[in-house]
Amino acid sequence: xxxxxxxDIEFIxxxxxxxxxxxxxxxxxxxxxxxxxxxxxxxxxxxTISSEFICTGQIKSMDIDPQELSNSAHLTRYxxxxxxxxxxxxxxxxxxxxxxxxxxxxxxxxxxxxxNIAKGANIDAQAIFEKGINFGQSYQCKDEYIxxxxxIPSGILTAMTTSLALRYKNKEDFSACSExxxxxxxxxxxxxxxxxxxxxxxxSKVSDNILIxxxxxILGLNNSIPILLAGDTHMAALLLIINRILKLMGxxxxxxxxxxxxxxxxxxxxxxxxxxIVETPLFKINSYYVDYDLLDSECQDITGSSGALIYGIxxxxxxxxxxxxx
Amino acid sequence: xxxxxxxDIEFIxxxxxxxxxxxxxxxxxxxxxxxxxxxxxxxxxxxTISSEFICTGQIKSMDIDPQELSNSAHLTRYxxxxxxxxxxxxxxxxxxxxxxxxxxxxxxxxxxxxxNIAKGANIDAQAIFEKGINFGQSYQCKDEYIxxxxxIPSGILTAMTTSLALRYKNKEDFSACSExxxxxxxxxxxxxxxxxxxxxxxxSKVSDNILIxxxxxILGLNNSIPILLAGDTHMAALLLIINRILKLMGxxxxxxxxxxxxxxxxxxxxxxxxxxIVETPLFKINSYYVDYDLLDSECQDITGSSGALIYGIxxxxxxxxxxxxx
Numbered sequence: 001x002x003x004x005x006x007x008d009i010e011f012i013x014x015x016x017x018x019x020x021x022x023x024x025x026x027x028x029x030x031x032x033x034x035x036x037x038x039x040x041x042x043x044x045x046x047x048t049i050s051s052e053f054i055c056t057g058q059i060k061s062m063d064i065d066p067q068e069l070s071n072s073a074h075l076t077r078y079x080x081x082x083x084x085x086x087x088x089x090x091x092x093x094x095x096x097x098x099x100x101x102x103x104x105x106x107x108x109x110x111x112x113x114x115x116n117i118a119k120g121a122n123i124d125a126q127a128i129f130e131k132g133i134n135f136g137q138s139y140q141c142k143d144e145y146i147x148x149x150x151x152i153p154s155g156i157l158t159a160m161t162t163s164l165a166l167r168y169k170n171k172e173d174f175s176a177c178s179e180x181x182x183x184x185x186x187x188x189x190x191x192x193x194x195x196x197x198x199x200x201x202x203x204s205k206v207s208d209n210i211l212i213x214x215x216x217x218i219l220g221l222n223n224s225i226p227i228l229l230a231g232d233t234h235m236a237a238l239l240l241i242i243n244r245i246l247k248l249m250g251x252x253x254x255x256x257x258x259x260x261x262x263x264x265x266x267x268x269x270x271x272x273x274x275x276x277i278v279e280t281p282l283f284k285i286n287s288y289y290v291d292y293d294l295l296d297s298e299c300q301d302i303t304g305s306s307g308a309l310i311y312g313i314x315x316x317x318x319x320x321x322x323x324x325x326x
Numbered sequence: 327x328x329x330x331x332x333x334d335i336e337f338i339x340x341x342x343x344x345x346x347x348x349x350x351x352x353x354x355x356x357x358x359x360x361x362x363x364x365x366x367x368x369x370x371x372x373x374t375i376s377s378e379f380i381c382t383g384q385i386k387s388m389d390i391d392p393q394e395l396s397n398s399a400h401l402t403r404y405x406x407x408x409x410x411x412x413x414x415x416x417x418x419x420x421x422x423x424x425x426x427x428x429x430x431x432x433x434x435x436x437x438x439x440x441x442n443i444a445k446g447a448n449i450d451a452q453a454i455f456e457k458g459i460n461f462g463q464s465y466q467c468k469d470e471y472i473x474x475x476x477x478i479p480s481g482i483l484t485a486m487t488t489s490l491a492l493r494y495k496n497k498e499d500f501s502a503c504s505e506x507x508x509x510x511x512x513x514x515x516x517x518x519x520x521x522x523x524x525x526x527x528x529x530s531k532v533s534d535n536i537l538i539x540x541x542x543x544i545l546g547l548n549n550s551i552p553i554l555l556a557g558d559t560h561m562a563a564l565l566l567i568i569n570r571i572l573k574l575m576g577x578x579x580x581x582x583x584x585x586x587x588x589x590x591x592x593x594x595x596x597x598x599x600x601x602x603i604v605e606t607p608l609f610k611i612n613s614y615y616v617d618y619d620l621l622d623s624e625c626q627d628i629t630g631s632s633g634a635l636i637y638g639i640x641x642x643x644x645x646x647x648x649x650x651x652x
Binding site: 019055056057058080081082083084085086087101102103104 | 335336337339340342343344582640641642
C-alpha cells in the first residue's frame with residue numbers, strides 16, 4: 001500500500017512501528033480571500049477548525065457540523081484514534097483565528113498573515129526563515145520521527161507562484177491554475193518581481209509563511225531526525241525553495257532523513273506532476289505515495305491525510321480499516 | 327466512547343497515544359471485616375490478589391481460580407495485554423498481605439491497616455498525609471502521565487463517612503448505605519466526632535489510608551504531570567478532602583493536569599451522584615466516563631477498570647475488542 005515515488009522503500013520501512021510526532025503547520029494568506037471569491041471552497045478557518053478536530057474530535061472555533069470538514073481531516077482523526085500519534089503539535093505560522101486548544105502544544109511564532117500576492121504578499125521572508133532555522137535547531141522531538149503536515153487555503157497557488165518567481169519553468173507541475181481569475185492572480189503576482197530582487201525579496205512578494213518557515217525548519221533540523229513531509233505540490237515546492245537557498249549559500253544538505261509522501265490521487269492527477277517537482281532539486285530524497293486502491297471515486301480530498309495514512313499503515317492499519325471508515 | 331462528565335474533552339484527548347504509568351493504591355481497613363460479616367462480598371485479600379493478577383496474569387497469595395476475581399480485574403489485565411501500560415507500580419498503603427511480586431515496583435509506606443471506623447479508625451492522618459505529600463514531590467514518573475487506580479474493600483463506606491464527617495451534606499451522593507448494618511456503622515463512626523476535632527483528627531477517626539495518602543500525593547504532585555484518578559465515588563471523595571485541606575491552609579491548587587474518570591455504570595446509578603461530588607470543591611477539574619454501550623447487563627463491576635478502559639481507548643482499542651473480552 002506504500003509505493004515508492006523516488007528513491008527506495010527502505011527509509012519508510014525503517015519507521016515501521018515507531019511513534020511519530022505530527023506537526024501541523026497552519027497559516028492563512030489573504031490571497032485566499034481573493035481566490036475564494038471566484039467560487040473556490042477555500043475557507044480561512046479551515047486550518048483552525050481542522051486542527052481542532054484532528055486533536056480532539058470536536059470543533060471549537062466555528063459553529064458547524066464536523067461532517068462539513070474535509071475527508072482529509074476526518075481520515076487523519078480516524079487514524080489518530082486507531083493508531084495514535086505520539087503527540088500532535090501545532091505551528092501557528094500566521095492564523096486569523098488561533099485554535100482553541102489548551103493542552104496541545106501550539107508553537108506561536110508571532111508571524112502576521114501574509115497579504116494577497118497580487119499586490120505583494122508583504123512577508124518578512126528573512127525573519128520568518130530565521131525563525132524556522134531556530135526552531136529546527138532547538139526542536140526536541142519526543143517521538144522517533146516527525147510527520148510534517150500543513151493546512152493553508154490557496155497554498156497551491158502560492159506554491160506555484162513561488163516556483164515560477166524562483167525561475168523554475170514548471171508551471172505544468174502545479175494544478176492551481178485552472179480558472180481565469182487564478183491565472184490573473186498569478187500574472188499580477190509575478191509582475192511585482194523585479195530583476196534586482198534577491199531570493200528573499202522574491203519570497204516576500206509571492207510566497208507564503210509556511211513555505212518560508214519550513215524551508216528554515218528543514219535546514220535547521222539538519223538531518224538530525226527523520227522527517228516526512230506530507231502533502232501535495234505545495235509541500236513539494238518547499239524543496240524548490242531549499243534548493244535555491246542552498247545554491248545562494250553555496251551549501252549542501254544531507255537528506256538521508258528527509259522524505260516526502262503524498263497520495264495516489266496527486267501522483268495520478270494529470271493536472272500536476274509532483275514527481276517532477278521532487279526530482280528538480282540538486283539533492284535527492286526518498287518519496288512515497290499511498291496507493292489506496294480500495295477507495296472508490298467519491299473519496300477525493302484525502303491528500304492532506306497522506307502522512308496519517310502512511311503512519312497508520314506503518315502501525316498495522318489495514319486497507320479494510322481505512323476503506324471502512326471512508 | 328469517552329464522554330465528558332465535567333469540563334472539556336481536550337485534556338483526555340491530549341493523552342491519546344501516550345504511555346501511562348498505572349499506580350495501584352492498595353489498602354485494607356478493618357471496617358471491611360465488620361461490613362463483610364453482613365454478607366457483603368468484601369474480601370481483605372482482594373487488593374493483593376487483584377494486583378498480582380493485573381501485573382502477571384496469575385494469583386500468588388491465595389489458592390483460588392482467577393475466574394473468581396472481579397470483572398474489573400479481568401478487564402484491566404486484558405487491556406494491559408492488548409495496549410500495555412508503560413509500567414504498573416503498587417502503593418502499599420496498609421495491606422494485610424503484601425502482593426508476592428519481585429519485579430514490579432512496590433512502594434511500601436509502612437502504614438498500618440486502619441481500624442474499624444465504628445470504634446475510630448485510629449489512623450495517624452497527619453503522618454500519612456505527609457507521606458503522600460513527600461511521595462508526590464519526589465515521584466519521578468517514567469511515562470507521560472499517571473493513572474491512579476485503587477482497591478480497598480469497604481472503600482465507599484469510608485468515603486461516605488469521611489464526606490459526612492467533613493460536613494458535606496451529600497449522603498445521597500454515595501451508594502454504600504443500602505443495608506441496615508452499614509447504616510449503623512456509619513452512625514457509630516460519626517458519633518465519634520467531637521466539635522473540637524480538627525480536619526486531621528476527623529480523618530483519623532472515620533477515613534481510610536488511601537484517601538488521606540492520596541490527598542497528600544495529589545497536593546505533592548502540584549499539577550506537575552497529568553494524572554487521571556480512576557474509580558468510583560471513593561476516588562471522587564478524595565477531591566472533597568483536598569478541598570477541605572486547601573480551605574484549612576488558605577491555599578489554592580492548580581488543577582489543569584488533574585482529572586477523574588469513571589464508568590457509565592457509576593454515572594447512571596441512581597443510588598449515587600458522582601457528578602455532584604466532582605462539582606462540590608471550589609476547584610474545577612475535567613472528568614470523564616467510559617460509555618460502553620455494547621456491553622450487556624451481565625457486565626457489572628467494571629468500574630475499577632475505568633482507567634484501563636480509557637487507556638485502552640486512547641491507544642486504539644475498539645468497542646469490539648472490549649465487548650469480545652467481556
